[in-house]
Amino acid sequence: MASSSSCRAWHCLLALFLLSSSAYSQLSPSFYAKSCPTLQLIVRATMIKALLAERRMGASLLRLHFHDCFVQGCDGSILLDDVGSFVGEKTAFPNVDSVRGYEVIDEIKKNVELLCPGIVSCADIAALAARDGTFLLGGPSWSVPLGRRDSTTASLTEANSDLPAPSLSLNLLIKAFDKKQLSPQDLTALSGAHTIGFSQCLNFRDHIYNGTNIDPAFATLRKRTCPAQAPNGDKNLAPFDVQTQLLFDNAYYRNLVAKRGLLNSDQVLFNGGSQDALVRQYVANPALFASDFVTAMIKMGNINPLTGTAGQIRRNCRVVNS
Ligand code: HEM
Ligand SMILES: *[C@@H]1O[C@H](CO)[C@@H](O)[C@H](O)[C@H]1NC(C)=O
Numbered sequence: 001m002a003s004s005s006s007c008r009a010w011h012c013l014l015a016l017f018l019l020s021s022s023a024y025s026q027l028s029p030s031f032y033a034k035s036c037p038t039l040q041l042i043v044r045a046t047m048i049k050a051l052l053a054e055r056r057m058g059a060s061l062l063r064l065h066f067h068d069c070f071v072q073g074c075d076g077s078i079l080l081d082d083v084g085s086f087v088g089e090k091t092a093f094p095n096v097d098s099v100r101g102y103e104v105i106d107e108i109k110k111n112v113e114l115l116c117p118g119i120v121s122c123a124d125i126a127a128l129a130a131r132d133g134t135f136l137l138g139g140p141s142w143s144v145p146l147g148r149r150d151s152t153t154a155s156l157t158e159a160n161s162d163l164p165a166p167s168l169s170l171n172l173l174i175k176a177f178d179k180k181q182l183s184p185q186d187l188t189a190l191s192g193a194h195t196i197g198f199s200q201c202l203n204f205r206d207h208i209y210n211g212t213n214i215d216p217a218f219a220t221l222r223k224r225t226c227p228a229q230a231p232n233g234d235k236n237l238a239p240f241d242v243q244t245q246l247l248f249d250n251a252y253y254r255n256l257v258a259k260r261g262l263l264n265s266d267q268v269l270f271n272g273g274s275q276d277a278l279v280r281q282y283v284a285n286p287a288l289f290a291s292d293f294v295t296a297m298i299k300m301g302n303i304n305p306l307t308g309t310a311g312q313i314r315r316n317c318r319v320v321n322s
Helices: 009-024 039-053 057-069 102-115 122-136 156-162 170-178 184-195 201-210 216-223 251-257 264-270 276-284 286-301
Strands: 198-200 237-239
Touching (some): 039 057, 039 122, 057 184, 170 184, 184 286, 201 237
Antiparallel strands (some): 198 237
C-alpha cells in the first residue's frame, strides 16, 4: 500500500527542502561560467590596477557591497545616480561624502561589457569587487555566489534607516543585523572588516571624547587630529587599525580587547556584553575569524537578491536601462 504512494514521507520532506532552499537562493558561483568565462579575471585585473593606484580602494569596495546589500538587498541600488526626478541612495547620511569606489565599479563594468556585453549585473560586480578587495589586502578568498540582477529602484529612506550608525549600542546593532537575517556572530565577524580602511573624525568624535570604554592613550592620539568642536576636522581621517591599516588581519579584535576600537559601534562588541567571548576567540584564532568572515560575507551577499527575470542587467551601473 505505502510503496505505491507517490510521496513517501521522507521523500516528500526532501523534495520540499530542495524546493524551498532553491527558492531561498538561486545564486551560484558558476552562474557566468559559460556566458562570461573571463569575468573573474577582468574584475581581478581591474581591482589590482585600482589598488596599485590606491590601496585603500580594497577597503572602500568591501564597504560599498555592504551598503548595497543592506538596502533593498544586493541589487546594485547604491550605484544609481540621482538624475532628473530619480532619487538614489548616494545622498543618504551613511553614504554621502563617505562611500567610495563608484568609479572603480564603472571601470570594471566597462571592461566586462567589452568582453561580455549585457550579461553581468552591477550587483554581481560589486560582490566580486568586495571579495577581491578583501583578498588583495591579505584577507581570505572565497567563491562568490553569482546571478544577482540589478534593481530599477533605489531607496533613500531605507538607506537612512537600515544602514547602522556608529553611535548604535550593541543591542541596536544586533537588531539591525537581525533585520537582514544576520546573527550576532555574523555582526561580530563582519565588523572585522574594520581591520582595513579609515573613518572620518565626525564618525568617531563622540566616542573619543565621551566614550567610557576607551584606552586614554588611544583617545589622546585620536584627538590630535579630531578636534572636539564640530565641524572642525570633521573630514580628517584616522585608520581603524593603527598598526596594519591596509592589511586584512585579525588586529581589529586585538584592538577591541585593548579598548582601541575607533567607533563606538566597534568597541561595544567588547564591553562586557554578549560578544566578548567571540572577540577573544577571533584574537586567539585568526583562521576561525577568516572562516566566519567568509561565511558571513556569503550570507550578506545573499540578502534579497533579484534573480530569474526580476530586475535587469544594467548597461551603465549608474542609471536604469531606458
Ligand atoms: C556593524 C555596523 C557598522 C557600522 C556602524 C559601520 C560604520 C562605518 C563607518 C562610520 C565608517 C567610516 C566612514 C567614513 O568616515 O567615511 C566605516 C568604514 C568602513 N566600513 Fe563599516 N560599519 C559597520 C559594518 C561594516 C561591515 C559589515 C563592513 C563590511 C563587511 C564594513 C566595512 C567597512 C570598511 C572596509 C570601511 C573603510 C572604508 C574606507 O576606508 O573607504 N563595515 N564603517
Ligand atoms: C559629549 O556628549 C555631550 C552630551 O551628549 C554632547 O553634548 C557633546 O557634544 C559630546 N562631545 C563630543 C565631542 O562629541
